[in-house]
Amino acid sequence: MTDLLEKLRPYLEMARDWAVTPAAWGQAVALVVAVLGARMATRALRPILLRVLTPAEGARGVIALGQRQLARLMPLLAPLLIAGFVAVAEEVIRGAFGTGGILGFAKRFMLFLVVRSFVRDVLRDNFLRTYGRFFILPIAAVYALGLLPVVSEYLSQLKVPLGNLSFDLLWLVKFGLFGGLIFWLGRWSDNRSQAYIEGQTDLRPATRQLALKASVVAIYGVAFLILMNVMGINLTALAVIGGALGVGIGFGLQQIASNFISGIILLLEGQATVGDYVELDGGEQGTIVKMTMRSIILETFDGKWIVVPNEHFITTRVVNYSDQGSANRLEAEFSVSYDTDINLVPAIIEAAVAKHPKVLDSPAPPDCELRGFGESGIDFAVEFWVSGLDDGPNKYVSDVLFLIWNALKDNGIEIPYPHRVIEIKGQGGAPLAG
Template identity: 35%
Template sequence: MDFDLATVQSQLENWRDQIWLWMQTPSFLAQLSAIVLSILIAPLLAKILQRAIPFFKKEPAESVKYLKVRQILFKVGGLLRAVLLVLLLGLSSNILLAVPAFSEDWLVKLAQSLAAVFLVYRVIKVFLQEAFYRKLALWVLVPLSLIIVLGYFDEFKALLSGTVLLPMGNSPITAMTVVKLVVFGFLFFWVGNLSNVKGQSAIRSQENLDAGVREIVAKLFQIVLFAIIFFLVVGAAGIPLSGLVVVFSALGLGIGFGLQPIAANFISGLIILFDRSVKIGDYVNMEGDRFGRVKAINIRSTTVATADGKDIIVPNTKFTEDAYENWTHDNPLQRYEVDFGVAYDTDLDALVPLIRDAVLEHEDVLSDPDVPSVEFRSFGDSAINMCVEFWAEGIDDGPNKFTSDVGMIIWRTLKANNIEIPFPQRVVKNIK
């Protein structure tokens, strides 16, 4: 179709003439004045209400009662301007219709419809804090609201329902099916995520259950919950269960190729939870000098927290396929060693009980399964190399400094008994 400049120019002139005719009618001027006054009055009334109502004045402190309700009421204060604009335009419409000299409100109704779209926009901006959900809602709900208020929703719905994407007998997959899948998927999974957090928190708070059992039940709860949500979303979108065979076939093919590592980590996570080879709180040492305490066991990976505050994200397959050390798997007791050296003229027979008794006085050093053992190791170049072996409960890391404390005890004991801790010496002779 060729672009006809004369036709466009003629249409613009017709619109100009029509607007000029409207501007000369009292009804149009009254509607325009009502719209301008509503736009000016709405923010003024909003400020007055925000100052007059305590819930809208300032954000509630964390210690107040009914914190969630107070936070919602405070956020509602940010919607007052849009809400009042819609109400004022509706009031203006009724007033104009009641006055015989005007008796028209089509322009005010159009402005009210646009104000309703603005209200939807403000609700999204105020209540959705996460950037992804906010952008998704803005790009979906605002255009949809505009289509509804302009009266094109039925035509838009018919277009989506008539666009077939995948023929499936009597229930084809249409563009409307995809829209329902996205909308219901967002709503159900958002609610499901909140339920998952609350449910797992409630399960993990059951102190009468073993920690490992709580973790297994929490993960099973998560799997069952999202499986139920998946079928609810599919049913709400109108996808027949027979059509899921095609979806699962494609999914199985994807797992066989690109998703195989994810599936392997998922199965490994279940194996870890059920065989309990690794539990929350265990101290593990893996290849590459990576060690720390297990913080969380997730579906795809396990989080290991190191002593310096870092989290190591380890794929679950590392715990089912590779070798690693679990220092606290069955028994929290650990044996530690502290090396030291004494001079060659030291009485070792007197040294052994002296160091043993001193080390045993430490509150974390255990006498069971064995008392501290002071052992001879080797004859060094300048010292007799000795060692103290002792048992303690826990890991020598973070708040526990077993070897450091025992080393300090040995040093103080040797110093108090005038036992020399030698250092390497070299004698240089000048031969002429």
Template identity: 35%
Template structure:
């Protein structure tokens, strides 16, 4: 029985293959089919020729613009578009040939050219994604989403596809359920609006921070308020564009509230702490801070969740905003950039301290970064050491002794050179060993 069925299947496949072969032979004998095939071949030949000609005639398609060129952004887009100019011309030429074939009564058909045009359109979308999206993740997402959508559209199944999405209910909500189409719109318009929002946020914050007439703390507050308001507006635009009903918003906000209650308290706390930091201005961008655990550096940025502290060795330390509202820390430049520093040194017990003080003080004061106000350098006695009289120089400078500033190091060198030049001994620990006499025999 199975052997007879296999022979029947083979006969059916053979008959079907014979039918296909006969159909292809009929097409190859048909002037209409051959005309369409010739049109496709001619379009494939003409597209690269015309693309090369346009690149030679139009400089902006041939050479990438320099950053200082006029209309740099527009020129860059035109130049990038030129990288898939052949695909654009192929689609355009196939569309022109399809129209020409329909208008000629001897042919009157363009179905094969339409199929070729559809495939060329899908290839055009793929090339545009490869050129305009540099990030590998976004490029992969766009290829997996936009290319299938383009294929559905060009093959004429768009209406059936949208009807299927509209008919698929994800969350039943009375008369206005959330369907697969709603989620698709939410994903598409959400990605688009939030990408535009991120670009607008960067430019808006840069414009606000460029206002030198405003205090730095005020600029940071306005920048963060601009960011918050912008993304709230974008969120409502996305929701309205996706067609989510008001009742759906209640569900979404309820889920968010539950999420905050269960696991998002740290994020919410850091967000609120960031606002508190900006409003009370206890910390602002540019301040030099020292946190618990010997973490120190300049405040580089205050974000919605964390604060970035840039260290002198080129590292960025991400600190939760709650560390500035719940823990103690030192802000060295909160009210004034002036800082007092100390350098310890020792001299021998034979030194004339009364003569030493003005010599060292004047030498330190000669340093260009050492200030005479609020106080001049002060040479102070500390204690009597085992091998030296321990002294100290206190002096004021503008800025932090870190990174490009070497205040204490420079002053240490000045003290060493001054002592050497005045023949003042810098002692070092000495030990005297006494050997007991050998016992008499």
């Protein structure tokens, strides 16, 4: 301990001598005046800014949105004003005494507090808060200590080998810093563009899906190119490397490429889109709930999801029952007793079925047909058109059968049930009397 104190003694004596100089006292006084002035300015400005930045109740639009976003920055007001006042005081002291180290450190420290408050109190996006905590705050802390040039020089000398290539840690830090920010901006732009495109109800669903996929590719492609330019990566060399990699792994990605191209063809032709009810060549049926770059997701009426590669919609037979609201023909079978005047049945049934609110008059009204003469009764069937499928929330055939039952009962027409005659023969072959 004695040896350590002896080594530090010259520095302690230097600090003591400097502390009694006019420059040191001037910086201390200037720092106190700057902090007090900034706090007074904060108390005066905060109520005015809150009043200006508070939009009218229920107000919407760009101006109201801008006011709300600026109001979220109010926690930064006090440290920003202190940093500003200290920066002015630093310039004054440097002009008077030629030094201002204390004020410079105080300014950098207040800027660190601004960044810390911004990350902790202003940012709401989980990705941005994590990004700020692990990238922005450490850089701000190093800057506040005045070590940013030293740390940057040290990181630039640490090389990381990667085969025949190598890069320094400073380049890696820059890549994480700029890459995270650029791709967050890409994701934000993607979300906004998707919300705008999905709101264009005048466009066909297939066109909207194609526009969504095109916007995703364009936004992230531009983000990638910007990142490469910022990092100083030669795009020509990247193209050569990409071509070599493409040749090497192309055979392994044939199916993915095929599904990608098939998805674009489906969106362009509009043969199937979200909301359609389809039946695949293998017998699977379901409603299309999502179309991705690689596959189409079907949801069955029992809640199961079926992931179907896009290529199957191009190379195999697919039955589309919906085609965005087209009508489907269904039929309900029934029988009447042989005692019925069958000439009256068609008019009665057609009138009853037409009362159903979902039964269409076009392309054809309900049509009751005689199908045959059965063992127990006369067989009829009524054909009718609806916009939808008889499954899930829609029970068209069930509803129509209820209407048929009630119509037949109201008109005194009997619905038959099987009759059987049993003969029991005794000894000698004569029937036994029961």
